[in-house]
Amino acid sequence: MHLRNFDTEKFLREYWQKKPLLIRSPWTSWSNPVDPDELAGLACDPHVESRLITQSSTDWELENGPLAEDRFERQGKDPWTLLVQAVDHHVPSAASLxxxxxxxxxxxxxDVMVSYAVDGGxxxxxxxxxxxxxxxxxxxxxxxxxxLCDEYSKLLPHSNLLLLADFQPTDEWVLEExxxxxxxxxxAHRGTAVGDDCMTYSIGFRAPSRAELIxxxxxxxxxxxxxxxxxxxxGLAQQANPGEIGVEAIAxxxxxxxxxxxxxxxFAQWFGRYNSSPKNPDIDWRPETPVDVDDIRQNLAEGAxxxxxxASRFSFIRETPSSILLFVDGQCFSCNGEEAVFAERICAEVRLSVDSDGSLPLLEMIRDLFNQGSIAFEL
Structure with missing residues (x-):
């Protein structure tokens, strides 16, 4: 699925971090990426972050996952919403979004968070x-x-949900598939399901705070x-008052x-490692059996x-025109020449072919990425 007739430059210039934009069905074709039953199954997985939010007549209730397999069968008539984080890490069709x-x-x-809601949820x-x-x-x-809201915006008295106490809508749209x-x-925004079987994909972006970085x-x-x-x-010299912290000491x-x-x-090297660290470090994506350079070369020779x-995060920082630092899942790889070309490609492409006669440093880097679970051969 790809966007059709979407002016990226105009969007970045006029809307990005400036004002909302409604985009009506911009896809060349659209099909729902994740089946509702598959989403419910992920909510039962202890390695997947999920939340069930129910709105009663008097309050909001929050239940954190993992959820029991029969949990939805016991759900009452009050409107509810299921939220599942990082679905793109587990479902390739969601990742393709x-x-x-x-x-x-x-x-x-x-990540891509997916919500499922019944009518009114x-x-x-x-x-x-x-x-x-x-x-x-x-x-x-x-x-x-x-x-616009800020840290002074009044919130409802709820221990886990940060809901606005005084929401005054200025625009309203009903989104179709x-x-x-x-x-x-x-x-400020509020979304409400119109009818049952409502699924929304929230593609969120990281925005580290100054406090988090420091x-x-x-x-x-x-x-x-x-x-x-x-x-x-x-060079300490006696000072007039022993209680003073001197200017030279402070400096x-x-x-x-x-x-x-x-x-x-x-800082750049630290941020590359920090920013690329896995979202869920408890999940081990490493292969059961590590491979060596010969295994890598053979698979590439066979056209894999x-x-x-x-679930892996790829990014790089350019040091010189021919050398870069590649960051993958919290690890840093210093790349030159052929490895740098590969590193730039793997950051931009989700699937790529590599010649089996590549240099030993390149094959060793591919081996290391494979053994840490960041890449795999296409089945």
Whole structure:
């Protein structure tokens, strides 16, 4: 499925992170990627994050997965919604949705969350801190949009759901199958299923906060610094008041932090590893039997294509015109020449063919990516 007559440059220039956009059925053809029963099965998997939200006449109820297999049979008459995160990691047809949104860099992509709702079901009025494309997969959903929100926006008193207490919609649309609604960060919105069997695909994008970056970057730095690297003052002179923290001391203490934390190359390498880390580190995607370079060469010689694991994150940073750093699932690979060409391709393509007579460093990198579960041979 690919977008038809969609002006990417205009969208990025006029709408991205600026204002919402309704896109009516832009696909060359549309078919719902995930069967409702398959989604329900994922919600029962302990390795998959899922939530069941029920709206009663007086309150909202949240139940976190994994859900029991007979859970939906016991659901009452109140409107409810099932939310399943990272469905693209488990269902290739859901992962293929991302191909149409590659005009946004890979490192910004988070996952594809899928919701299933009965008539009247929804998650209430809320806002997100990230961009999202809401693709209507099955059935119909009414979307209401409001104004911009911030940390001062009043919320309902609920311990787990961040729902707006005062939602004033300004626009309203009913999305049919294949329609898309783009919602920028902090815009209030509410979606309500119109009829049963309503499925929506939320393609969300990562937006790290300043606090998140500082905390994790500092933690990584602290782990790598020796305990012997300490403050010293061999030129200490007696001061008038022993209680004063002198200007020279503050300057040296401050430089101990800034000289380290402002090192751009180290930050770039850390961010590549951090940003590409698996969304769910508890899932082991490694093959049962590791392969060696000869196995890689033989499979390539037989014409086997390489496939990216949909759950893996691929990105790179260019160091020089001919060398890059490839980041995959929290690992960093230094690539030059032939390996760099391959690295750029694997970041842009979900399936690619490679010559079996490639260099040993290239085959070794393919072996390492295979053995860590980031790529596999097409069956």
């Amino acid at each position: 991302l191909d149409s949104f590659r005009f946004v860099p890979n490192w910004r992509v988070d 929804g998650v209430g009025a809320h806002f997100d801190h990230y961009d999202v494309f809401l693709v209507q997969g099955l059935g119909r959903r009414c979307w209401e949009l409001g104004g 294949g329609d898309i609604l783009y919602v920028p960060p902090r815009f 905390e994790n970057w500092a933690d990584d730095l602290a782990d790598s610094l020796p305990d012997q690297d300490r403050y010293t003052d061999p 040296q203490l401050h430089s101990m932090i800034t000289d380290t934390i402002l090192e751009r190359n180290n 294509a390489l496939m990216r694991n949909p």
